[in-house]
């Protein structure tokens with residue numbers, strides 16, 4: 669990334685929310701469930717599956733966590749009603765993990781029961797490293813409690829991930845493998861892009877070797893190529909590719925056209941700001957987009 673882009677990434681938190689909203693629009697279905705339904709229906713019609721995510725992280729009050737759980741109920745009902753090819757992803761902090769872990773567990777179980785009655789799979793997103801142990805512990809407890817249709821996410825950037833794969837192998841978990849979006853210290857996370865890539869490949873090999881159904885979540889062409897070599901001859905029970913809404917759409921379509929299962933992550937909701945900042949910080953062209961939007965606002969009639 670160029671120096672100017674780095675500067676804009678650092679300044680993003682002070683960019684007006686209206687600008688962030690407009691520039692991040694391709695990454696979000698919209699603010700309402702109706703918006704998500706429309707986007708997912710379009711994907712379903714194109715032979716692409718979806719993961720619906722209700723935006724909302726680090727809620728600070730129990731009633732906010734309850735509201736997110738209710739929003740998941742509505743989303744699950746809509747997926748079933750519309751016959752959409754979709755499952756859902758949840759964030760534990762959105763279900764109250766930082767408020768009260770017992771509340772979070774009971775709300776997560778409520779979502780799981782609701783989903784399971786409709787035959788819909790639930791994946792627990794992985795958040796920053798303050799949540800890794802809690803997330804893996806809750807996952808194990810949920811599996812021990814008989815919840816089968818639930819999966820987790822592991823981050824190749826974390827030094828611990830190969831050990832986590834070995835420790836979880838007895839459960840043969842369904843795992844989404846990604847690089848990991850959160851900034852973590854070098855004591856616990858690899859920092860160099862090439863080292864993270866190598867870790868991703870090693871984790872992918874370990875997951876496939878352990879017979880875990882693996883969702884390969886990356887837009888990185890080098891990793892897509894390595895992954896395609898590895899999944900040759902495997903069926904949709906063994907793997908799928910996953911991408912984020914609005915990122916490398918053409919490459920995603922190519923993968924689907926070549927017969928791979930592609931699932932697109934479709935976030936929606938009123939709490940779009942934090943998610944948007946993360947997506948913009950990853951966009952190599954962010955500086956240009958933000959600058960164009962700001963100039964568009966400042967120069968009337970442009």
Ligand SMILES: Cc1cc2nc3c(=O)[nH]c(=O)nc-3n(C[C@H](O)[C@H](O)[C@H](O)COP(=O)(O)OP(=O)(O)OC[C@H]3O[C@@H](n4cnc5c(N)ncnc54)[C@H](O)[C@@H]3O)c2cc1C
Nearest residue numbers: 793794846847848849885886887888910911912933947951
């Ligand atoms: C379906 C899915 C679910 C995820 N879930 C989690 C999770 O639970 N926890 C977590 O920590 N992380 C999650 N992530 C994020 C992930 O960890 C990475 O931060 C993110 O995918 C970027 O890494 P990359 O492998 O795509 O490689 P990158 O090197 O970041 O991207 C490769 C290329 O993709 C394009 N690109 C990437 N991002 C953008 C963008 N925003 N705008 C435009 N172009 C872009 C660029 O051309 C870039 O060069 C998820 C990612 C996906 C795809």
